[in-house]
Amino acid sequence: MWTLDEREVIAGFRGTVPHGLSLEIGDTVQILEKCDGWYRGFALKNPNAKGIFPSSYIHLKNACVKNKGQFEMVIPTEDSVITEMTSTLRDWGTMWKQLYVRNEGDLFHRLWHIMNEILDLRRQVLVGHLTHDRMKDVKRHITARLDWGNEQLGLDLVPRKEYAMVDPEEISITELYRLMEHRHRKKDTPVPASSHHLFVQMKSLMCSNLGEELEVIFSLFDSKENRPISERFFLRLNRNGLPKCPEKPERHCSLFVDLGSSELRKDIYITVHIIRIGRMGAGEKKNACNVQYRRPFGCAVLSIADLLAGDSKDDLVLKVYMCNTESDWYQIHENIIKKLNARYNLTGSNAGLAVSLQLLHGDIEQIRREYTSMFTHGISITRKLGFSNIIMPGEMRNDLYITVERGEFEKGGKSVARNVEVTMHVVDSSGQILKDFISFGSGEPPASEYHSFVLYHNNGPRWAELLKLPIPVDKFRGSHIRCEFRHCSTKEKGEKKLFGFSFVPLMQENGRTLPDGTHELIVHKCEENTNLQDSSRYLKLPFSKGIFLGNNSQAVKTTKESFWITSFLCSTKLTQNGDMLDLLKWRTHPDKIAGCLSKLKEIDGSEIVKFLQDTLDTLFGILDENSQKYGSKVFDCLVHIINLLQDSKFHHFKPVMDTYIESHFAGALAYRDLIKVLKWHIDRVTEVELQEHIQEVLKAQEYIFKYIVQSRRLFSIATGGQNEEEFRCCIQELLMSVRFFLSQESKGASALSQLQAVFLSSFPSVYSELLKLYDVREVANLVHDALGSLPTVTHGDESLQAVKLQSIGKTVESHLYTNPDSRYILLPVVLHHLHMHLQEQKDLIMCARILSNIFCLIKKNSSEKSVLEEIDVIVNSLLDILLRTILEITSRPQPSGSAMRLQFQDVTGEFVSCLLSLLRQMTDRHYQQLLDSFSTKEDLRDFLLQIFTVFRILIRPEMFPKDWTVMRLVANNVIITTVLYLSDALRKNFLNENFDYKIWDSYFFLAVIFINQLCLQLEMFTPSKKKKVLEKYGDMRVTMGCEIFSMWQNLGKKFKKIHMVIATSLFCRQNMYFHLFKEKKGKKMYYIR
Structure with a gap:
């Protein structure tokens, strides 16, 4: 069987x-x-x-x-990664032994470790118990190690797609080239990460005069702007200078996250402030008092630039300094950074803070995957102050940052200054202290109250301590912050005596929260704690200098004493902006609508995106109420919001707007006003005073069309499709205005050409919306007409031409182009513009990219009948200009700069892959039509000479990198297939009385170079590589050799006219292959006599 x-x-x-x-x-x-x-x-x-x-x-x-x-x-039908591992390890095994023989010990041992690691990973994949995410990680590690080993051993670069090897016959040659180029570029130039994170681990504090518990506070400080840029990491040490809770190592470390590249510079510092918990004076007797105070101890700083060189995780010992004057404690880190040596000194000759620091690169999810053990135990995360550079939708934050700055107090009848301690509480509307809403920093659970450190005998203390108050939104209204001031006695009783308090409400009655900035608060006299138990008794008092609430005329006992705090709100739910509140409450004050709409552009973008849905509901609500009066203003506000989302900081909110349009938008009549106002702007593109505003409108056209389409859809649902013909007429008139606007020509750069460029850059994004209104053929014809109305490449300024080509590129990448019916309509206009640009040798990079995408799509849809017709169109339109373009760019000298040289190589490789893709897609019929299309033998002769010359260029060793064997084999297979087709034309048209020495000379010269290529010498390959090549392509030398023999026989007596050097080199080289040809040809071989 x-x-x-x-x-x-x-x-x-x-x-x-x-x-x-x-x-x-x-x-x-x-x-x-x-x-x-x-x-x-x-x-x-x-x-x-x-x-x-x-x-x-x-x-x-x-x-x-x-x-x-x-x-x-x-x-095998097993996972392709397993198949690759198996075959690769077999090849490595043989070469690994040769490394030992050649005494390459270092690589021998490294490869041995890598092979064992790959075998272990292979077992994990075979077992099949891995989660989907873990499987991806394992495959990523496997392929990284396979690539490393192949590179070290000088083996071929493997093209991959999502960690699996690709079959070059299953994808287009342009896609193969991109995969090879991506892997080659990734190997040579790794992409720098845009996000960075700092891992901090506290080890110990070494100091001779310890004996009290300590608090260690890490933060990042910008010395250029003179402000902290991160929250604080808070850690407690025991009396021996070691972290408390040694059984919880996760409490000893933190990850400072989301540092942008701008934060990795020399003026960013890691600052460490150390506070001791104990007696007022370090030299006091232990039994002097039982009260514990927070007192300054020392400070250390380190420039983050010192970590950039090595990203080392080795332990560092930072010197710990103490200020000479205690009143300078608030700025001790600045004095150390500025090296103002007179203001600080070492806490001790052997004092040092042992820490471990490491910079990690990549987004936070990547870090979580690569350092799973770090997150397993719940490492604390220390965030940047405020929002990150990119605000993500769905991010829920309501953090109020309070910096306790300074105070000015009277002596209070004492001969010396006070020892002032500040106690802070958050009190709700009922007068109850909110529990656990004051955070000293990550690494420490929130507390219900905060105690400041105490400066000895100082009536003007400066603290500069940053706190975070993560208060829920529902508790903001009616709540306030209360700061109590106590004098800390150094006497034996160690009393903390209350002498005053300050307070500040978190939200005003109109809904505005406490504005960002520094606030000078009034210090109210108070000596009894019982007076503070009923908050309603003091909330009627003024809380800030110059601010009085209501008509209260109650006298303030003193305004000489003041207390300063700085507040900063980071909230996705609350606003400090009065204009935003007025807009959202427009129904309450209808007389203010016009002013509110005008002021929207002045509101900070982060405030708008926080209330995006509410703001959009407000705008369309106003439009429904009075479109005649406010239609234009609402349109301008909508344009402003849409363009706001183009900002990199807010572009993640685009899905939020998409969701709003699909699920929440209810403006069934809005499409009428939107179409009317949009057409009004496009019809006035030539009016100079409006061009800047029209440019903003054109940038927003994608979402304007989305609103138009959704509005019309809602209207149709509500009315059963009424006024359909009227709507179509409006859209047609709008698109007619667009075509007229695009057809306008301007000499050189002008405001009009800038507007055309802006429109074209976002026009392809409208296709998907038009497809909701019309079928694909109608949309394709609309787009064809719009692109066809554009001026030719020889007119207008170059920037417009570049944008025009980019628009065509986006069209090719769009969903509209994937449909065969619409693609056949669009292809001629796309090829027309490409031909014009290639003829002028302009924007070659973009032309190559567009052509690559065209051939990728053709390969994916090669089973469709329409593809054959598309190939016809492309051959007739572009084959000749493509050959000339390759000849042109390869004849230029390579640029000197490395970046320019890489770009030159990229564009050359792209065009070569496009030519190869086209030739591989051509069938017998296409080749026959091509050869029949030449009206004279002279035209055919020029074409053959041209394509033979291009083929000689393609098989040069320097055309592709040394390890691109896969690409070389594919190229050679296409070349030999094409040569077989063209050989027949050579025999029919250029023999006997029509013999042409030059074309036959070119043909045989190409054949000699082809057979002599190093990449075709199968004897030099490993057995497995040789087997794969033979299975896929056979021995292409044999195929070409047989064709040479056949063509040589056709020459008859004319062979003497072929240059003897070519003939000699041809046959001397082929002697070694003739025994291979004999079996295939089954006839006697003839030699030159």
């Missing part, structure tokens, strides 16, 4: 039985027959040796057969 199967040997077999086949563990065998516990077949490593072997020695593997026949391939 005959079968065809692929299996793996699980036990060695010596093959000592008659007709036995010797096998080793791990060999892959192909089964031809099976009978009574025995198989007959061959090992893939030596397919010529066939024999029998026991079936019990074999493990079955599922496989499929491709290209059945002489060159059939049996391919």
Whole structure:
């Protein structure tokens, strides 16, 4: 019984039985027959040796057969990554032993470790118990190690798609080139990460005069702007200078996240402030008092630039300094950074803070995957102050940052200054203290109250301590912050005596929250704690200098004492902007609508995106109420919001607007006003005073069309499709205005050409909306007319031409172009513009990219009948200009700069891959039509000379990098296929009385170079590589050699006219291959006499 199967040997077999086949563990065998516990077949490593072997020695593997026949391939149906690992490790095994023989010990040991690591990862994949995300990570690690080993051993670059090897026959050559180029560029120039994170781990504080508990506070400080840029990481140390809670190591470290590249500069510093908990004076007797105070101890700083060189995780010991004058404590880190040595000194000769620091690169999710152990135990996260550079939709934050700045107090009848401690509470509307809403920093759970450190005998203390108050939105209204001031006695009782308080409400009655900035608060006299229990008694008092609430005339006992705080709100739910509140409450004050709409552009973008849905509801509500009066203003506000989302800081909110349009938008009549106002603007593009505003309108056209389409859809649902004809007429008139606007020509750069460029850059984004109104053919015709109305490349300024080509590129990448019906309509206008640009040799990079996308799409849809017609159009329009373009760019000298040289190589490779893709897609009919299209033999002769010259260029060694064997083999396969088609034209048109020496000379010269290519010398390949090449392409030298023999025989006596150097080199080289040709040709070989 005959079968065809692929299996793996699980036990060695010596093959000592008659007709036995010797096998080793791990060999892959192909089964031809099976009978009574025995198989007959061959090992893939030596397919010529066939024999029998026991079936019990074999493990079955599922496989499929491709290209059945002489060159059939049996391919395992297992995961392609496993297949690649298996074959690669076999190749490495042989080369690894050679490394030992050549005494390359370092690479020998490194490769051995990598091979073992790959084997371990292979086991994990085979077991199949990995989650989807973990499987992706494992495959990423596997392919990274395979690529490293291949590079070290000088093996070929493997094109991959999502970690799996790609079959070059299954994808277009342009896509293959992009994959190869991406992997080559990734290997040479790794892309720098845009996000960075700082890992901080506290080890210990080394100091001789410890004995009290300590607080260590880390933060990032911008010395250029003189402000902190991060929250604080808070850590407690015991009396020995070691972290408390040693059983919880996650409490000893933190990750400062979302640092942009702008934060990695020399004027960003890691600052460490150390506070001791204990007696007022470090030298006091232990029993002097039982009250504990927070007192300054020391400070250390480190420039983040010091970490950039090595990203080291080695322990660092930072010097700890103490200020000479305690009143300078608030700025000790600044003095150390500025090296004002007179203001600080070392806390001790052997004092030092041992920490571990490491910079990590990549987005936070990538860090979580790569450093899973770091997050397993719940490491604390320290965020940047405020929002990150990019605000994400759905991000819920309501953090109020309060910096306790300074105070000015009287002596209070004492001969010396006070020792002032500030106690802060957050009190709700009922007078109850809110529990656990004051955060000292990450790494420490929130508390219900805050105690400042105490400066000895100082009536003007400066603290500069940053706190975070994560108060829920529902508790903001009616709540306030209360700061109580106490004098801390150094006497034996150690009393903390209340002498005053300040307060500040978190929200005003109109809904505005406490504005950002510094606030000078009034210090109210108070000596009894009981007076503070009923908050209603003091909330009627003024809280800030110059601010009085209501008509309260109650006298303030003193205004000489003041207390300063700085507030900063980071909230996705609350606003401090009065104009925003007025707009959202427009129904309350209808007389203010016009003013509110005018002021919208002045409101900060972060405030608008926080209330995006409410703001949009407000705008369309106003439009429904009075479109005649406010239609234009609402349109301008909508344009402003849409363009706001183009900002990189807010572009993640585009999905929020999309969701709003699809699920929440209710303006069924809005489309009328939107179409009318949009057309009004486009009809006035030539009016100079409006051009700047029209430019903003054109930038927003994508979302304007989305609102128009959704509005019309809602109207149709509500009315059963009424006024459909009227709506279509409005859209047609609008698009007629667009076509007229695009057809306007202007000499050189002008405001009009800038407007055309702005329109074209976003016009392709409108296609998907038009498809909701019309079928694909109608939309394709509309787009064809719009693009066809554009001026030619020889007119207008160059920037407009570049944008025009980009618009065509987006059209090719759009969903509209993937449909065969619309693609056939659009293809001629796309090719027309490409032809014009290539003819002028302008914007070659963009032209190459567009052509690449066209051929990628054609390959994906190669089974469709329409593709054959598209190939016809492309051949007629672009083949000639494509050949000339390659000849032109390859004849130029390479640029000197590395960036320009890479760009030059990219554009050359793109055009070459486009030509190869086109030739591979051409069928017999296409080649015949091409050859028949030449009206004279002279035109055919020029074409053949041109394409032979291009082929000689393509097979130059420097055309592709050394390790791009896959690309070279594909190119050679296309070249030899094309040459076989063209050989017939050569025989028919240029023999006998029409013999043309130059064209025959060019043909044979190409053939010699082709056969002599290093990448075709199969004898130099590893056995597995040779087998793969033969299975896929055969020996292309043999094919070309047979064709050479046939063509040489056709020459007859004319061969003497072929240059003897070419003939000699041809046949001397071919002597070694003639024995291969004999079997194939079955005839006698003739030599030059």
